[in-house]
Amino acid sequence: MTQKDIFLRLQKEPIINSHSHHLQDKDHQILNLENLLSNSYVNWCAKSIPSKSSSKDEITKFLNAVRNRSYFVWLEKALMSLYSIDEHLDADNWDVYDQAIRKAHEDENWHLKILHDKCNYEAVFLDAFWKPGDNNNHPVIFRPAYRINSIFYGYNMEAKDHNGNNFQVEQNQSITDICEYIELIDKAIREKKQAGCTTLKCALAYDRPLSFEAGTKEKAQKAMKENADENDIKAFQDYVFHKICKIAAELSMPVQIHTGLGLMSGSSAMELQPLISRNPETTFWLMHGSYPWTSDIAGLTHAYPNVWADLCWLPLISPTAAQSLMHELIDVCNADRLVWGCDTWTSEESYGARLAFLEVLSQVLYERIEKGMMCERDAIRYAKGIMHDNAASMNLF
Numbered sequence: 001m002t003q004k005d006i007f008l009r010l011q012k013e014p015i016i017n018s019h020s021h022h023l024q025d026k027d028h029q030i031l032n033l034e035n036l037l038s039n040s041y042v043n044w045c046a047k048s049i050p051s052k053s054s055s056k057d058e059i060t061k062f063l064n065a066v067r068n069r070s071y072f073v074w075l076e077k078a079l080m081s082l083y084s085i086d087e088h089l090d091a092d093n094w095d096v097y098d099q100a101i102r103k104a105h106e107d108e109n110w111h112l113k114i115l116h117d118k119c120n121y122e123a124v125f126l127d128a129f130w131k132p133g134d135n136n137n138h139p140v141i142f143r144p145a146y147r148i149n150s151i152f153y154g155y156n157m158e159a160k161d162h163n164g165n166n167f168q169v170e171q172n173q174s175i176t177d178i179c180e181y182i183e184l185i186d187k188a189i190r191e192k193k194q195a196g197c198t199t200l201k202c203a204l205a206y207d208r209p210l211s212f213e214a215g216t217k218e219k220a221q222k223a224m225k226e227n228a229d230e231n232d233i234k235a236f237q238d239y240v241f242h243k244i245c246k247i248a249a250e251l252s253m254p255v256q257i258h259t260g261l262g263l264m265s266g267s268s269a270m271e272l273q274p275l276i277s278r279n280p281e282t283t284f285w286l287m288h289g290s291y292p293w294t295s296d297i298a299g300l301t302h303a304y305p306n307v308w309a310d311l312c313w314l315p316l317i318s319p320t321a322a323q324s325l326m327h328e329l330i331d332v333c334n335a336d337r338l339v340w341g342c343d344t345w346t347s348e349e350s351y352g353a354r355l356a357f358l359e360v361l362s363q364v365l366y367e368r369i370e371k372g373m374m375c376e377r378d379a380i381r382y383a384k385g386i387m388h389d390n391a392a393s394m395n396l397f
């Protein structure tokens with residue numbers, strides 16, 4: 001089996017996609033090349049996306065700056081494949097790409113057809129940060145993750161998470177007692193689980209360091225009084241996370257935590273070690289390979305059987321880092337504790353993320369087979385585990 005054979009073999013397999021921010025229907029219907037790039041990680045490359053009024057020179061300058069970055073490479077591959085375009089994107093064929101995207105989305109179901117038919121997704125865990133716990137009105141394909149960030153900002157009515165949400169405001173409550181607050185969290189998470197939420201998703205690495213102490217009720221209470229300071233708020237968030245981990249364990253909901261990148265200060269996965277060791281009954285899906293501290297993930301999966309590697313986004317950030325981590329994980333982590341997700345906003349980029357993931361996976365498996373460290377049958381079983389079977393084994397939906 002060549003690497004290409006393995007890739008083609010895996011392309012046919014169904015996927016349970018652990019993480020996505022797939023936009024609502026209305027947002028897909030207005031997609032053109034500019035919107036598509038704006039809603040992709042290419043927009044994270046610190047260069048303005050060319051608009052209708054950009055000159056060919058400006059487009060060329062933009063493309064020369066971003067075209068080797070992994071984010072662009074895989075999105076371009078996806079567009080070339082989905083829209084049957086042979087030429088790489090440049091200033092002269094910019095309109096060809098633009099027209100192809102617009103035309104395809106005249107079919108309002110095109111974005112869903114890509115997910116179903118091209119990506120072969122059986123289910124997609126949706127982190128709708130604009131409406132935590134939502135399924136975009138497509139309950140079969142989208143299984144909501146419940147984004148819990150706002151819960152960490154409910155110590156008063158004014159605080160907001162980085163998406164502008166406050167848990168007390170969302171819940172239409174005005175609580176100043178920490179015990180009542182914890183009861184409200186418990187009730188809300190149970191309701192979300194009842195409504196179909198599969199996992200809890202924490203993206204606090206964009207807001208604060210990931211080192212969480214156990215905290216106490218008394219210290220947490222201080223944040224709910226006037227004149228609370230930074231330390232009181234940290235103590236509140238520490239205590240709240242401790243309680244959320246207990247609730248998640250009881251409800252058998254994995255806690256997905258963004259690790260790596262984000263603030264970059266205190267966002268490596270190893271910062272979570274105390275939280276993980278205090279909560280052996282809670283299943284943690286540590287996301288994004290903790291890039292660039294990828295070995296943190298491998299070390300934690302080795303030490304803690306309740307830690308899973310959620311490889312979402314990583315092959316898109318850097319296939320090089322993803323290959324290296326995947327080799328390490330095959331060495332040190334049981335085969336049944338890995339999942340993958342696209343972590344994208346559009347179907348086109350999701351398709352690109354999937355291409356990057358399958359490329360990484362097939363390359364790593366090919367190398368292991370070549371070296372006599374894995375047989376073909378085990379390699380395929382391993383891949384099917386990450387793509388589908390491991391997530392399915394959790395009976396989350």
Ligand SMILES: [Zn+2]
Pocket residue numbers: 019020021127343
């Ligand atoms: Zn995400």
